[in-house]
Amino acid sequence: MAGAQFLIALLAIRVFGQQPPEALAEALRVHQAGDAKAALPLYREYLKEHPESVDGLVNFGAALAHEGLFDEAIRQYDKALALQPENPQVLLNLALAHYKTGRYADASAGFGKVLPRLQPFSAPHRQISFLLADCDIRLGQYKPAIELLNGYDQKTPDDMALAYLLGTALLKDKQSERGGVVIDRILRKGESAESRLLMGTVKLNALDFTGARDELQRAAELNPKLPEVHGSLGLALLGLSQNDAATAEFRRELEVDPNNFAAVFQLGILAKQEQRYAKAREFLARSLRLRPGDPAVLYQSATVDVASGKLEEARLELEDLIRRSPEFTEAHVSLAGVYYKLKRKEEGDRERAIVRRLTAEAQARQPASR
Amino acid sequence: MMLLLLAVAVPACAGCHPAEAKSHASTPMMQALMPARDSSVLRDNPELRTRRGVYEWTLRSSGGDPVYSVSDGKQTVTAKLRWAFGFGVLGQTFVYEKDGALYESTMSYYAATKGLDYTPGHVDRPQRNIEEAAGRLIDPAEVRRCFGCHSTGSAEPVNTGVQCSHCHADTAQHAVSLSKVTKLRQSSSEEISGLCGACHRTWEDIATNGPKDINNVRFQPYRLANSKCYDAEDRRISCTACHEPHTPASHVTAGYDAKCLACHTQGNPAQGNRAQGNVCKVGKRDCVTCHMPKTAIPGIHFGFTDHWIRVVRPGETYPQ
Numbered sequence: 267m268a269g270a271q272f273l274i275a276l277l278a279i280r281v282f283g284q285q286p287p288e289a290l291a292e293a294l295r296v297h298q299a300g301d302a303k304a305a306l307p308l309y310r311e312y313l314k315e316h317p318e319s320v321d322g323l324v325n326f327g328a329a330l331a332h333e334g335l336f337d338e339a340i341r342q343y344d345k346a347l348a349l350q351p352e353n354p355q356v357l358l359n360l361a362l363a364h365y366k367t368g369r370y371a372d373a374s375a376g377f378g379k380v381l382p383r384l385q386p387f388s389a390p391h392r393q394i395s396f397l398l399a400d401c402d403i404r405l406g407q408y409k410p411a412i413e414l415l416n417g418y419d420q421k422t423p424d425d426m427a428l429a430y431l432l433g434t435a436l437l438k439d440k441q442s443e444r445g446g447v448v449i450d451r452i453l454r455k456g457e458s459a460e461s462r463l464l465m466g467t468v469k470l471n472a473l474d475f476t477g478a479r480d481e482l483q484r485a486a487e488l489n490p491k492l493p494e495v496h497g498s499l500g501l502a503l504l505g506l507s508q509n510d511a512a513t514a515e516f517r518r519e520l521e522v523d524p525n526n527f528a529a530v531f532q533l534g535i536l537a538k539q540e541q542r543y544a545k546a547r548e549f550l551a552r553s554l555r556l557r558p559g560d561p562a563v564l565y566q567s568a569t570v571d572v573a574s575g576k577l578e579e580a581r582l583e584l585e586d587l588i589r590r591s592p593e594f595t596e597a598h599v600s601l602a603g604v605y606y607k608l609k610r611k612e613e614g615d616r617e618r619a620i621v622r623r624l625t626a627e628a629q630a631r632q633p634a635s636r
Numbered sequence: 637m638m639l640l641l642l643a644v645a646v647p648a649c650a651g652c653h654p655a656e657a658k659s660h661a662s663t664p665m666m667q668a669l670m671p672a673r674d675s676s677v678l679r680d681n682p683e684l685r686t687r688r689g690v691y692e693w694t695l696r697s698s699g700g701d702p703v704y705s706v707s708d709g710k711q712t713v714t715a716k717l718r719w720a721f722g723f724g725v726l727g728q729t730f731v732y733e734k735d736g737a738l739y740e741s742t743m744s745y746y747a748a749t750k751g752l753d754y755t756p757g758h759v760d761r762p763q764r765n766i767e768e769a770a771g772r773l774i775d776p777a778e779v780r781r782c783f784g785c786h787s788t789g790s791a792e793p794v795n796t797g798v799q800c801s802h803c804h805a806d807t808a809q810h811a812v813s814l815s816k817v818t819k820l821r822q823s824s825s826e827e828i829s830g831l832c833g834a835c836h837r838t839w840e841d842i843a844t845n846g847p848k849d850i851n852n853v854r855f856q857p858y859r860l861a862n863s864k865c866y867d868a869e870d871r872r873i874s875c876t877a878c879h880e881p882h883t884p885a886s887h888v889t890a891g892y893d894a895k896c897l898a899c900h901t902q903g904n905p906a907q908g909n910r911a912q913g914n915v916c917k918v919g920k921r922d923c924v925t926c927h928m929p930k931t932a933i934p935g936i937h938f939g940f941t942d943h944w945i946r947v948v949r950p951g952e953t954y955p956q
Contacts, residue, residue: 476762509777539777599843606826606868614826614868621843622862629848629956 289315290322297325302332320346324356331359336367354383358394365397368525371558374401387421399431404527405557408439426452430460434494437467459489466498475505493523500532509536527556535566543574561591569600580604595624648811649800657800660882664723665798669786672717672731677724677745678702686743686752691769693743693752695730704732704741706770713770717741721786726938729755731782732771738779739771748937756851759935785835803831803881825867825874832875833857848956853931859943862955865899865913866945872898889922896923 286294293308309326316322327342343360350356361376377398384391395414402411415432422428429451436445445468452461462485469478482499485492500515513536519529534549547570553563564587571580584601587594602617650657660666672678678697685694690708697703701716715732722728727746731738742763743752763769774782788799801807803820810817820828830838837855839862842848852858857875860866866873878895879885886892900913900923916923929948930939944955 476764507775507778508773509775511775596844599840603840611868618839618861625843625848625956629953 286321287312287316290319290325293322293329294325297329302329305329306333317345318349320350320353320356323349324353324359327359327363331363331366336363339363340367354380361397365401368556370401370404370525370556374398374405374407377401387418392418396427396431399435403431403435403438404525406438406527406560408435411435412439412441423451426455426460430464433464434467437464437471440471442468442471457488459485459492459495462488463492463495463498466495466502470498470501470505473505475502478502479506490518491522493526494519496522497526497529497532501528504532509539512536525556527553530556531563531566534563538566538570538573541573543570546570559590561587561594561597565594565597565600568597572600572604577604577607581608593624595621595628598624649807653800656882660800663798663882663884664725665881667723667797668721669783669796670720671796672702672720673697673700675702675720675724675728677720677728677747678717681745681750684745684752688754689763691763691766693769695743695745695752702730704730704770706742706766708766708769711766713766715739715770721782726936731774738774740774741771742769746937753937754935756933756936798835820876821871823871823874824869825871825877826861826869828871828874828876829857829861850931850954851933852956853933853940853942853954856941856943860945863943863945889924892924893921896927 289308289312293305293312296308297305306326306329309322309329313319313322313326323342323346327339327346330336330339330342340360340363343356343363346353346356347360357376358380361373361380364370364373364376377394381391381394381398384394395418399411399414402408402414412432412435415428415435418425418428419432429448433445433448433452436442436448445464449461449464449468452458452464455461462481466478466481466485469475469481479499479502482495482502485495486499489495496515496519500512500519503509503512503515513533516529516533516536519526520533523529530549531553534546534553537543537546537549547567550563550567550570554560554567557563564583568580568583568587571577571583581601581604584597584604587597588601591597598617598620602614602621605611605614605617675697678684678695681695682698683694683696685692687693692707692709694705694707695702695717696705701718703714704717705712705714707713715734717730717732718738719731720728721731724745724747727744727748729744730741732741733739740755740758742755742758742761744755745751746753758772761768761772785798787797788795788802804810804817806815806817809815820831823831833839833841833855836857839858842852842855842858846852860873860875861868863873871877872895877898878892900915902915918926924941926948927945928941928943931942931954932939946955
């Protein structure tokens with residue numbers, strides 16, 4: 267999500283209210299001097315002697331995160347959190363590490379715990395609010411993101427980072443009218459990649475793939491590093507049946523933002539269509555990490571198993587998915603096919619009957635069904 | 637672009653299967669694709685022309701590759717047509733090449749009107765310049781799908797049309813060693829639907845991806861599987877129960893009555909009638925004229941037989 271680029275990383279070194287022990291003080295001195303790498307062995311040494319030192323764990327985690335060793339940092343934060351479950355610094359650092367590694371559900375939960383402890387509309391509150399909204403947007407939870415940003419919209423309507431995040435959430439939630447008002451605000455500041463991206467999103471929502479492609483290509487010209495541009499352009503190209511060009515755009519998106527859900531997910535589907543099942547599974551597993559439990563991802567994963575002949579695995583996955591999402595028509599469709607292939611005709615017939623019922627109900631809901 | 641796979645052409649099979657090879661040669665499937673220069677539609681219509689708004693489309697064939705052109709009065713774009721898709725009973729859609737890529741022509745020929753009209757899917761496509769008015773770029777993946785169904789064994793075809801190995805797996809080995817091939821007549825109706833549906837679209841394809849409107853009347857395996865009398869295991873309701881794939885589909889409606897009456901009769905279950913259908917109270921012949929009504933898709937100028945077999949009520953909503 268492009269809003270993330272406006273945000274400042276908050277990985278903090280914990281500052282002590284009282285003098286830390288000598289060994290830890292030395293690690294902190296090196297760390298604060300900017301050499302996190304050199305601080306790592308000092309923290310390790312200290313934690314050997316003091317494995318339950320929350321201060322040691324949280325600062326060690328911060329140094330690890332600084333060096334890009336997020337998984338190990340998360341382990342240290344988890345240890346610290348087990349010792350002090352409500353420690354706000356640990357909660358924040360852990361949420362940031364989850365955010366950085368694309369674990370948006372965990373990050374969202376963490377930011378959600380930190381936010382109420384901050385002074386409303388203070389600089390840290392704004393940053394955490396935007397990060398939380400960004401997580402929610404990435405998780406497809408647009409309404410909570412909009413609700414969160416509404417307060418800032420009233421307070422600081424000229425904040426372009428806010429306008430961009432809010433506009434994105436509104437458009438993805440198909441609230442075109444209010445989204446248009448926010449886009450107008452951005453357009454008044456002149457042409458920008460952000461405004462073109464939002465216009466492209468509007469056109470994607472309206473299934474105007476040609477118009478969306480043109481807007482998004484212009485956005486990419488203006489700022490090829492703007493997150494979401496190439497992913498959205500890929501979606502427009504998919505709508506125009508330009509699969510190869512779409513694939514190239516999704517790959518470009520991942521160079522900018524390795525955790526872009528749409529790009530990872532669509533690359534999984536495209537790999538499946540090309541019968542590259544191992545690659546498809548890899549992308550879909552990544553998608554599921556970005557949006558845990560997402561029914562669309564679970565469905566695609568099951569269809570990879572169907573396509574590659576793993577019928578029993580597919581059956582179990584689809585049955586489980588249907589238990590969770592009983593109105594998921596496509597899952598019933600695939601499950602019917604699996605049952606027939608497994609020579610379980612009665613169950614196949616039952617699933618087909620469900621599909622016919624769901625399709626007829628959908629047809630009846632259409633305004634001009636006759 | 638060229639991706640040659642193992643495919644066995646009809647001549648290789650004709651030596652041992654002359655009757656099937658001869659009759660299959662006359663089927664629309666066998667002539668589902670041809671080089672545009674071989675199109676009888678274009679040969680019989682040396683100049684086709686139509687105008688919509690500011691654009692005028694022209695197709696000229698006077699020997700060699702037919703030429704497709706579009707003009708807005710100021711500029712003209714021309715291209716040689718490479719391929720003609722479709723036998724011509726319904727119509728033909730054309731493909732031309734530009735800068736190494738293939739494009740689908742905006743205009744297709746329709747037999748019913750003996751003229752050009754929009755290719756399905758093109759009527760709402762934006763035409764903001766003359767290039768867009770000419771046609772639609774076909775992505776390589778889509779090229780593979782198009783040629784995959786309209787030819788046999790290649791992305792850009794060597795063997796045009798639906799030839800033996802398209803449906804009969806293992807024919808390459810069989811042609812060499814007379815090894816056994818899968819007997820399709822032993823397949824269940826669902827398996828046959830899957831085979832034919834690979835091109836004519838399966839129930840799963842349409843139920844998942846649509847179209848969920850009148851446009852799906854073209855996709856017979858989907859429509860058939862929605863019929864009340866469809867049984868995934870009963871071969872009496874499979875595609876091949878009614879259609880012998882090696883011969884052109886019959887348009888004599890009474891010819892299909894025996895297929896319906898195989899179930900919808902006062903037969904004796906002990907004599908092999910496993911699934912007894914209701915006996916029609918209205919008529920005893922031309923069953924399909926009432927129960928499989930001809931349905932026209934707007935813009936396609938053709939009445940497709942709806943394979944969703946049912947009692948059609950007056951004024952009913954088209955079942956999706």
